Amino acid sequence: MVFSCGKYFKMVRNYKRKTQSNVDESKMKKAIADVLNGVETPTSASKKYNLKRQTIESRVKKHGHKNVDAIYQSKFTWKQVFTIKEEAELVDYVKKCCYYQYGLSYKNFQKLAYQYAVANGKEFPENWNVNNEAGIDWLHSFMKRNPSLSLRKPEKTSLARLTGFSKKAVDEFYSNLRNLYEKYSFQSNDIYNLDETGITTVVESPKIIAPKGQRQVGQAVSAERGSLVSLVGIINASGNRLPPAFVFPRVRYNPQFLNGCVTGSLGLVSKSGWMMSELFIDVLKHIQNNTKCSKENPILLLLDNHSSHCSINSINYSRENGIHLLSFPPHTSHRLQPLDVSVYGPFKKFVQTSFYDFMTNNPGKRITIYEVAQLTNLPFQRAFKSENIISGFQSTGIYPFNSQNFSEDDFCLAAETNEDALTEPVPLQPDNIVNTSITDPLEPNNSTNVPVSLTPEQIRPISRLNASKITAKTGCSRILTSSCEKKRLEEKAAGINTQSAKRNIQFSGKENIPKNKSKKNKRKKVQPKTRKHKSLVRMQIDSSDESNMSVEYADTDQSVGSFVDGEETSEAVNFSSHEFTDDFELNVGDFVLTLPAQTCKKKVYYVAEIIETLSECTFTASFLRKLDVLQPIFVKPENKDISLVLKSEILFKLPNPVNPASTSRCRTKYIFETDLGGFNIK
Incomplete structure (x- = not known):
């Protein structure tokens, strides 16, 4: 159905022709020629050539006395705003913008089409002038006429990645890979790839069916923001995978974290849930236990340049156990790393579905880090398939080895530099319009000169990156x-330690600097120390006499004293009764002060009771909670906090606590007759 809109026609978007139009173009040309030359009338020509009279009249009226050799494909193409050549220029412009990673949205393209029509002096509907953009009906028709374009949701790509994937960096990676292949003759089952990915307890909800017209559609999730758990995936070029490793955001490890996980998974903990240098050694041990690699049977491990992978201890362990580490160039893992190319994409989609199904089947229940390992079990089995893994190694050119895997066009974006990172549109001027001769398939082939105005790129210059302005x-x-890389890292670490030592010397000499007698330097009244006090920076222990110890503060030059009725005495803390030795014996029922592995600068100590001895260096302990800030009063929580404790995490053994038995409530409290004021105990 066609609606009249002024002198333009508006057709429904999804119009389907009900009749078949099979016009013999050769007969149509002869009929139009006879009518134009006055030999026949439209009626007689229709009978002579067995054509419809209305079709002959329409084409004669449409093209007048123009060349009859033109091919007329549509009755209404003469009402199009742009010709086929002009639309082809728009298509090329859109594709070029997408190539430079600055694609156009529907709104931007509608505004560009309006500016293009104004610059070319085209006739267009009046509503274009009202909104200063092309109409939505024209946009949908344009997309149908050009099926090579489609509306896509782009993947977020950082500026560093856009310029980091250069030919020089990729060729250097392939050169290192070739040298290792030639030296050690690695087979497909000896080539591994390792990478971490984050899994949050709150994922993006999938699309659901909802009532039409409803403004807001909600979906239940566990929380506003989820907790991050890192998963370490390990695959090899033969299509196999190793059990994953999980890094949970906790200080102490709980075996319940791995309930329902993939068989053989490794559980680790860190304060933030990110991979740390100390934890990466455990991952390397996990790889060595599963691959049985050695110096006689080495393997190749491909990974990124994250700082946790480049520690001296990790490199020493890898050299001792036949693990050769090759890093990818920075900001190229999205094209060179098999896990990123073909595995983690489907894995994240399957995880999203798994979390959604859990929330649907368990209304009112939240997803915590205790359910992450179980809910990622099936997605891991489905995404880490042999087909995906082998495809990832092939598409990156790692195995089979293909150093020419990427063409020159893949590096053009990183190679091009432009002084104007984002250029502004140039003003439209009549001098920019050039007169030339063009031929359009919809229009007759004649010798008249048709004015050709600005191209889309002249109206709206394409945004290009300025690589010199990007700090990657x-x-x-x-x-x-x-050996050379190990030496470089050792020198780098030595330089960092030297700078740190200089800062400590300057800090230690701070108390010798005379203070100005001003109001700002007047010492304020000392307040009782609380849990939120953040001035404790380090503890110095004299190696010659371990019993003499003082705690220094960053903002004062006095040692920590004991607290009596909210006031601080000048008497320093006496730790002579504490056993700072590694040879003390621990039995079931002993109380100890522990310092678990932590990532934050402020150290947090815990009091625990030994309830089981697993080995000489490993114990099971029940942790207590501190009730009073000023006094060492502790209590066992209702939900027992039981975890593993290493002997290296135990500072010293505490004396037996005093249990006031005046009331039944006090029987659950523990008071230690020792001064623990210098420790931040929770």
Whole structure:
């Protein structure tokens, strides 16, 4: 159905023709020629050539006395705003913008089409002038006429990645990979890839069916913001995978974290849930236990340049156990890393579905870090398939080895530099319009000159990156286990330690600097220390006499004293009764002060009771909670906090506590007759 809109026609978007139009174009040309030359009338020509009279009249009226050799494909193409060549220029412009990672949305393209029509002096509907953009009906028709374009949701790509994937960096990676292949003759089952990915307890909800017209559609999730758990995936070029490793955001490890996980998974803990240098050694041990690699049977491990992968201890362990570490160039893992290319994409989609099904089947129940390992079990089995893994190694050119895997066009974006990172549109001027001769398939082939105005790129210059203005991480692909690389990292670590020592010397000499007698330097009244006090920075222990110890503060030059009725005495803390030795014996029922592995600068100590001895260095302990800030009064929580404790985490053994038995409530309290004021105990 066609609606009249002024002198333009508006057709429904999804119009389907009900009749078949099979016009013999050769007969139509002869009929139009006879009518134009006055030999026949439209009626006689229709009878002579067995054509419809209305069709002959329409084409004669449409093209007048123009060349009859033109091919007329549509009755209404003459009402299009742009010609086929002009639409082709728009299509090329849109594709070029997408190539430079600055694609156009529907709104931007409608405004561009309006500016393009104004610059070319085209006739267009009046509503274009009202909104200063092309109409939505024209946009949908344009997309149908050009099926090579489609509306896509782009993947977020950082500026560093856009410029980091350069030919120089990729060639250097392939050169290092070729050298390792030639030296050690690695097979497909000896080539591994390792990478971490984050899993939050709150994922993006999938699309659901909802009532039409409803403004807001909600979906239940566990919380506003979820907790992060890192998953370490390990695959090899033969299509196999190793059990994953999980890094949970906790200080102490709980075996319940791995309930329902993939068989053989490794559980680790860190304060933030991110991979740390100390934890990466455990991952390397996990790999060595599953692959049985050694110096006689080495393997190749491909990973990124994250700082946790490049520690001296990790490199020493890898060299001792036949693990050769090769890093990807910075900001290239989205194209070179098999896990990122073909595995983690489907894995994240399956995780989203798994979390959604759990929330649907368990109304009112939240997803915590205790359910992450179980809910990622099935997605891991489905995403880490042999087909996906082998495809990832092939598409990146790692195995089978293909150093020409990427063409020159893949590096053009990183190679191009432009002084104007984002150029502004140039003003439209009549001098920019050039007169030339063009030929359009919809229009007759004649010799008249048709004015051609600005192209889309002249109206709206394409936004290009200025690589010199992007501050990206510098680096390259490195063989981390090589001798020269190990020496470089050792020198770098030595330089950091030297700078840290200088800062400590300056800090230690701070008390010798005379203070100005001003109002700002007047000492304020000392308040009782609380849990939120953040001035404790370090503890110095004299190696010659471990019993003499003082705690220094960053903002004062006095040692910590004891607290009596909210006032601080000048008497320093006496730790002579504490056993700072590694040879003390622990039995069931002993109380100890522990310092678990932590990532924050402020150390937090815990009091625990030994309830089981697993080995000489491993114990099971029940942790207590501190009730009073000023006095060492502790209590066992209702939900027992039981975890493993290493002997290296135990500072000293506490004396037996005093249990006031005046009331039944006091029998659950423990008071230690020792001064623990210098420790931040929770």
